Amino acid sequence: MxxxxxxxxxxxxxxxxxxxxxxxxxxxxxxxxxxxxxxxxxxxxxxxxxxxxxxxxxxxxxxxxxxxxxxQCSGCYRFFPKETRGQQELCKICTDPNVDTSILMVVEKDTDLENIKKMGVYHGLFFVLGGTIPILDKAPKERVRAAELVARINTISAKNTSLEVILAISATTEGENTTLYIQKILEPFITKNRLKVSTLGRGLSTGTELEYSDDETLKNALKNRG
Ligand SMILES: [Zn+2]
Missing domain, CATH: 1.10.8.420 (RecR Domain 1)
Incomplete structure (x- = not known):
């Protein structure tokens, strides 16, 4: 039924x-x-x-x-697979004895760091900013790890005679704005910490996000930094 x-x-x-x-x-x-x-x-x-x-x-x-x-690494702020039990503060790059501690590359995000690392032409330290700053943003400090970057630079400079900071941020409007903001923040440290601040050479065409650049372009941009 x-x-x-x-x-x-x-x-x-x-x-x-x-x-x-x-x-x-x-x-x-x-x-x-x-x-x-x-x-x-x-x-x-x-x-x-x-x-x-x-x-x-x-x-x-x-x-x-x-x-x-x-x-999350307390040095470069990237995410990394923990290899040991318990607390592991620093990642493999930050603790690598062969890393060139006289250069620090500042990138927006983890994927940018990974892409650059994969190219195998950069052997220095990294710092992940954690974002970019939109034009006319009212609270730029909250958008990126600016204070952490300054702290990191102070720690590295204490052990080095000179330090070059390469700002490897996307060539987009927001990226350029972020580069300008970081340059301004780092200005007082140029003489204080014998700091050199450079940006990637603009082989990187305007509007390009770093993660969409190919290896050759990035290599050239790194070589032509200034
Ligand atoms: Zn690290």
Whole structure:
């Protein structure tokens, strides 16, 4: 005997809302990701719903694991895989005995550092600024690790006779604005810490984000810095 469905009659409006709440909540989380808008965040949620339990479980575990097994270096501020148990403050680059401690390259983000490191032509220290500053921004200090950069420069300069700081920031409007801001902040240290401040040679065409530059362009930009 076939029972007739009464769902359409019984479906209370609050049930629809409560079901959507979890979807909405997760979608809202995804909008916090860089470059993810409201529409894309919903697509991600529905994508997850379409996959099997194992996929979602592995993803959830990986998210937890990445927080546990990766640390942030107190020298260059990059994220690095922890190799030892317990607290490990500095990454491999910062503790490498062969690293050239007379040069410090300032980049926006971890991926820029990785790209430059991969090229194999730069063997100095790094510093990850953690962002860029939009034009006319009211709180530039909160956008980048400016105070941390100054502290880092002071620590390195205490052990070196000279230090060159290379500002390797994107040739975009925001990037240029950031370079100007950092140059201004570092000005007092030029004589105080015998500091040389240089920027990447503009083989990097205007508007280019560092992460989209190819190896050759970056190598030239590094060689032609000034
Ligand atoms: Zn480091």
């Amino acid at each position: 076939i029972k007739t469905s009464r769902i359409s009659k019984k479906n209370p409006p609050h049930e629809t809302i409560s079901m959507n709440n979890t979807i909405e909540k997760l979608a809202e989380y995804f909008t916090k990701f860089p470059g993810i808008g409201t529409r894309q965040s919903k697509r991600l949620v529905y994508f997850l719903l379409s996959r099997d339990d194992q996929f979602v479980k592995t993803l959830a575990e990986l998210i937890l694991d990445v927080k546990r097994s990766v640390g």
